[in-house]
Amino acid sequence: MLEQNLTEQSPLERSTVRATLAVSTVIFTLRPDDESGLKTLWLPLVRRTRDPHLGLWALPGGWLPADEELAAAAARTLRETTDLSPRYLEQLYTFGDIDRSPGLRVVSVVYWALVRSEVAERASVGENVRWFAADQLPPLAFDHNSVVEYALWRLRTKVEYARIAHAFLGDTFTLAQLREVHEAVLQKALDPANFRRSIESSGSLISTDQHVAGARHRPARLYRYDDRAAEHDPPGPTM
């Protein structure tokens, strides 16, 4: 940045043609599939109301204001399209291929976010905002299909070693609910006993003394995510 061997003028003087910065967000939630009833990953898209790619669906996002932090811009676009606050927000990747946007050189810093399922149910939907099943997307604007694909890969790999699945749930939840999240993300069934063992050994949950009654079986204990455990998470820039 501000490397001196190349730039003898200020960047604004040097070139009239500059890359433009945008921020986009891949927002995941879990909701029951219409057919199977099983929970699957969904994400909101916005319809483009201008060229390029007018009419196509695209990731929510916008130009980066010079006075707004990157993560704040991602959270804002998330709020504006879904009326939700992210339970988890992390930078995914920066996409900057020259030809990814016709005409203008656009470099997009993409974030990915997780929001709670129940809240997302009543999330705003309109003519220009719609939720799609993450693995059944139509052709999207720009390179957004591959962006989503990469975000999906990141979510699926990270859920296996990081404590992020609880971001889809409320403050307290049963192990069965947490397992349901893992199963939905990984798209495979998990053994309840083994799942319990691995979660317990990770020390990421605190067991409350509350139970959920009403079901036609032994009541399940409610757990809470252990915030103190987050201190042991990998370092580096998050959010």
Next chain:
Amino acid sequence: MLEQNLTEQSPLERSTVRATLAVSTVIFTLRPDDESGLKTLWLPLVRRTRDPHLGLWALPGGWLPADEELAAAAARTLRETTDLSPRYLEQLYTFGDIDRSPGLRVVSVVYWALVRSEVAERASVGENVRWFAADQLPPLAFDHNSVVEYALWRLRTKVEYARIAHAFLGDTFTLAQLREVHEAVLQKALDPANFRRSIESSGSLISTDQHVAGARHRPARLYRYDDRAAEHDPPGPTM
């Protein structure tokens, strides 16, 4: 990117104050420590010849030309400061805090790179380019100290599960040389037998029928990195 709900004019019209895009690169190589003789991580820095932070050392980089790919810009700054080609180059993170550069809003897409040790030995050094031991850096310009710290964390975690260590070496190398790389990066001794076992089971190397002679002991077999194995590496945007 090009989100429509927010932006009713083109971004250029909308705001005269825009963020400026830069690309920087953390370039790692291995070289023997002056005292211990053990190989440690080193990286090249450039001295700032203008404000802000005039005189301080900084990561090599520069403004992003609108007609150059992000990774190409990273590789170019790498070539311009070290005269080397990267054996490994990957996007690290995009740093964009509002106050990270005084005055101007600069968003830096940072790459990290590995270059071969032997070649880096004769790499260009000058008044304004110098190599530093990665864990003994002076106070750097901007947020570059934390950038390097994050790059170091990324290198150390990734070398344990990805096949990147060979990027420090030549086309063929002994297992002892590869182990020396791992030991230098992880800063701990590794059991030769166990290291051999894990590498062999990973299937990332092809054994040649060549051996290195001259040493006062049993000659070690030379191995070659298996390019076909790279197909099984994680997907997503690389380089």
Next chain:
DNA sequence: CATCATATAGTCAAAACGACTCATATAGTC
């Protein structure tokens, strides 16, 4: 109170891993 369905606990073998032993092959030394 028998039954059902899931929560929770426990078992067992295979695989992965760390620490360790030992035979092998060269170059240098006597």
Next chain:
DNA sequence: GACTATATGAGTCGTTTTGACTATATGATG
């Protein structure tokens, strides 16, 4: 030419982790 130092490369052993499986607990239902 025998001996020695040294690192390669193969193998052993016990511990930990992991996946598949079995068994028990408990409230709701009829």
